[in-house]
Amino acid sequence: MAQLMAEGKEPEVLFWVGCAGSFDQRAQLVTKAFVKIMNKVGVDFAILGEEESCTGDPARRSGNEFLFQMMAVQNIEVLNMYNVKKIVTACPHCFNTIKNEYPALGGTYEVIHHTQFLQSLINEGKIKLKGGGTYKGKRITYHDSCYLGRANEIYEAPRKVLELLDAELVEMKRCRTRGLCCGAGGAQMFKEEEKGGIRVNEERTKDVLDAKPNIVAAACPFCNTMLTDGVKGEEKQDQIEVMDIAELIESEME
Numbered sequence: 681m682a683q684l685m686a687e688g689k690e691p692e693v694l695f696w697v698g699c700a701g702s703f704d705q706r707a708q709l710v711t712k713a714f715v716k717i718m719n720k721v722g723v724d725f726a727i728l729g730e731e732e733s734c735t736g737d738p739a740r741r742s743g744n745e746f747l748f749q750m751m752a753v754q755n756i757e758v759l760n761m762y763n764v765k766k767i768v769t770a771c772p773h774c775f776n777t778i779k780n781e782y783p784a785l786g787g788t789y790e791v792i793h794h795t796q797f798l799q800s801l802i803n804e805g806k807i808k809l810k811g812g813g814t815y816k817g818k819r820i821t822y823h824d825s826c827y828l829g830r831a832n833e834i835y836e837a838p839r840k841v842l843e844l845l846d847a848e849l850v851e852m853k854r855c856r857t858r859g860l861c862c863g864a865g866g867a868q869m870f871k872e873e874e875k876g877g878i879r880v881n882e883e884r885t886k887d888v889l890d891a892k893p894n895i896v897a898a899a900c901p902f903c904n905t906m907l908t909d910g911v912k913g914e915e916k917q918d919q920i921e922v923m924d925i926a927e928l929i930e931s932e933m934e
Contacts, residue, residue, distance in 0.1 A: 691726040696769035700901035707901035713930040721806040742867035756787035770794040772827035795838040815847040821893040824859030825900035864902035885910030
């Protein structure tokens with residue numbers, strides 16, 4: 681953004697990469713896949729680079745309201761300085777925080793999750809797939825992220841994007857409004873879990889195994905990590921692959 685501003689340009693979209701998409705090796709692959717898609721279809725976008733910091737979501741969820749507001753205000757000042765209007769992100773936690781919680785602190789933007797963005801590109805005819813490719817005959821099940829599904833009622837966009845693939849879509853027993861958390865939300869990703877009989881991601885992995893998929897499609901870096909760990913825990917990593925929707929689409933694009 682800084683470079684474009686120096687050239688007197690304003691991109692149409694700001695891609696909010698997020699902490700996971702920036703620093704987690706697995707999530708970096710999702711970031712790259714999504715960027716490749718945007719480059720292929722000619723989306724005019726930019727990133728904040730080192731000027732982007734955590735949205736503050738884990739701080740607020742774990743009870744540190746002061747830290748959340750400090751981080752949020754800092755981000756809002758940067759976004760407003762660049763006159764940002766439209767933000768796309770591949771993280772439902774970033775999506776929910778910027779969309780629903782930043783307006784109260786002076787940051788109002790059009791915020792879109794990458795699955796919604798991909799659906800709009802498909803509707804506009806900008807994304808064309810090879811067809812009959814890698815996923816022909818494969819069973820794919822989609823895991824509803826809490827902050828995408830129940831928190832923001834985004835159920836159709838990810839499924840519509842997956843329908844573009846030449847694969848069989850199967851639903852888990854608990855899906856949509858009844859979808860089960862992966863176990864990472866509410867800052868649980870960064871702390872030891874409370875005592876209980878079974879870890880949440882292990883419970884969710886049971887739902888995955890019941891659906892008998894070849895691929896679990898995720899749309900959240902936290903979900904991706906937790907489901908991958910769950911599948912490995914069941915020693916099914918050779919039969920079931922956990923992939924982000926952007927990776928699935930990018931690998932099949934013409």
